[in-house]
Amino acid sequence: MAIEQPEPRVWNGLFWVIQLFICINAVAKSFLQESRGRMLYFYSIASPSDFVLAKLLFNSLLMLVMSLLSIVLFSLFLSNPIQKAGPFIGLVLLGGWSLSLVFTFLAAIAAKAQQNAAIMAVLGFPLIIPQLLLLMKLSNAAFNPVLTIPLSTVLLLVALDVMIIMLAVILFPFLWRD
Amino acid sequence: MTNNINTKRTAWWKILCVALLVYTFIAGLLIKVPNLPLLGQTSRNLFFHVGMWMAMMTLFTVSVVNAIRYLRTFNLRYDIYSRQYATVGIVFGLLGYATGSIWMSYTWADPNNPLFKSFSALAREPKLIGAAIALLIYFAYLVLRDSISDIDKRARIGAVYNIFAYAMLFPSIWIVPRILPSLHPGQEGNPALELKDVNQFMRMVEWPAFIGWALLGVWITTLKIRLNLLKERKLMQ
Numbered sequence: 001m002a003i004e005q006p007e008p009r010v011w012n013g014l015f016w017v018i019q020l021f022i023c024i025n026a027v028a029k030s031f032l033q034e035s036r037g038r039m040l041y042f043y044s045i046a047s048p049s050d051f052v053l054a055k056l057l058f059n060s061l062l063m064l065v066m067s068l069l070s071i072v073l074f075s076l077f078l079s080n081p082i083q084k085a086g087p088f089i090g091l092v093l094l095g096g097w098s099l100s101l102v103f104t105f106l107a108a109i110a111a112k113a114q115q116n117a118a119i120m121a122v123l124g125f126p127l128i129i130p131q132l133l134l135l136m137k138l139s140n141a142a143f144n145p146v147l148t149i150p151l152s153t154v155l156l157l158v159a160l161d162v163m164i165i166m167l168a169v170i171l172f173p174f175l176w177r178d
Numbered sequence: 179m180t181n182n183i184n185t186k187r188t189a190w191w192k193i194l195c196v197a198l199l200v201y202t203f204i205a206g207l208l209i210k211v212p213n214l215p216l217l218g219q220t221s222r223n224l225f226f227h228v229g230m231w232m233a234m235m236t237l238f239t240v241s242v243v244n245a246i247r248y249l250r251t252f253n254l255r256y257d258i259y260s261r262q263y264a265t266v267g268i269v270f271g272l273l274g275y276a277t278g279s280i281w282m283s284y285t286w287a288d289p290n291n292p293l294f295k296s297f298s299a300l301a302r303e304p305k306l307i308g309a310a311i312a313l314l315i316y317f318a319y320l321v322l323r324d325s326i327s328d329i330d331k332r333a334r335i336g337a338v339y340n341i342f343a344y345a346m347l348f349p350s351i352w353i354v355p356r357i358l359p360s361l362h363p364g365q366e367g368n369p370a371l372e373l374k375d376v377n378q379f380m381r382m383v384e385w386p387a388f389i390g391w392a393l394l395g396v397w398i399t400t401l402k403i404r405l406n407l408l409k410e411r412k413l414m415q
Contacts, residue, residue, distance in 0.1 A: 126314035
């Protein structure tokens with residue numbers, strides 16, 4: 001490996017950047033790969049809010065599995081500097097969930113705009129940076145036995161996620177009709 | 179005919195805007211400001227620098243309100259409103275950066291360090307990054323909206339992204355920078371709005387200045403909207 005045992009901060013930074021790219025690639029497919037005919041079929045059998053909730057749920061589960069996999073791979077290949085495994089895994093799951101929610105909705109927008117996946121990155125990067133900053137900041141505490149993870153920030157992230165779900169349910173019907 | 183009535187009815191706030199801005203420039207440069215260490219006389223920039231951000235937030239808020247109005251009525255006029263308010267908001271954001279960098283060069287820049295070295299420390303400011311994110315989000319909105327050729331689809335997708343982006347914008351420029359350490363004032367509470375931050379004379383200039391700049395932004399946007407409505411009408415015919 002190019003970097004054998006990176007410092008905890010580097011490990012953390014690398015981990016979240018890779019999470020971001022995993023998410024873009026995994027979630028973008030969910031909308032961009034659907035053919036027109038299949039969308040029409042979904043349109044006839046389900047209401048838009050059910051459809052978007054199902055998509056959000058599926059992508060959340062997919063991203064949670066991916067997050068766990070990438071923790072395992074990271075600790076196998078780049079050693080394991082994590083001091084508090086429990087909180088770190090919790091944060092990673094929360095982060096994966098947040099990322100998947102934001103990018104699912106952006107994928108819906110990008111698919112409707114009939115653009116390629118590149119526009120998703122343009123739309124998504126500025127939106128996701130604040131959450132990613134918070135997640136990196138929080139998970140830095142998991143590498144240091146002295147620091148504690150502030151609960152208020154975790155709650156802030158959860159509140160953001162709930163807000164994204166609500167916005168998706170409210171706004172998706174407008175994207176859906178054609 | 180109707181034009182005449184309209185100009186009479188809407189002219190008062192333009193006069194107010196000019197009056198407030200003239201007052202801002204005269205009073206803002208002449209009143210006595212407390213001579214604090216480090217800050218010195220640069221605190222006069224408060225009326226200009228913070229005013230730009232206030233105008234930007236006002237314009238972005240009006241833009242999102244118009245996006246909601248579009249989704250409720252599907253009247254394309256509101257889509258044009260929404261886009262133009264976002265564009266002018268970006269201009270005010272860039273002006274906020276410009277005034278901020280002038281202020282920064284007198285207060286934060288370390289005279290003992292070469293310019294690029296002190297710059298690399300300042301570029302990591304969470305507040306600067308937060309504002310850059312806000313501008314990038316609206317640039318992305320413009321890219322998305324203008325890349326779609328179908329008028330109705332463009333308006334609908336643009337409005338959806340606008341609302342979504344605005345909801346995500348608030349955490350990035352109001353909450354996150356307060357959690358991270360920063361040199362910029364306003365770690366706890368609202369900078370320049372709290373009683374302890376500003377003395378009473380400055381307050382008498384501060385609020386008129388904010389309202390004046392916001393009105394100027396709205397004024398510029400109404401001109402752009404009129405131009406675009408005319409263009410659109412030409413396209414329709």
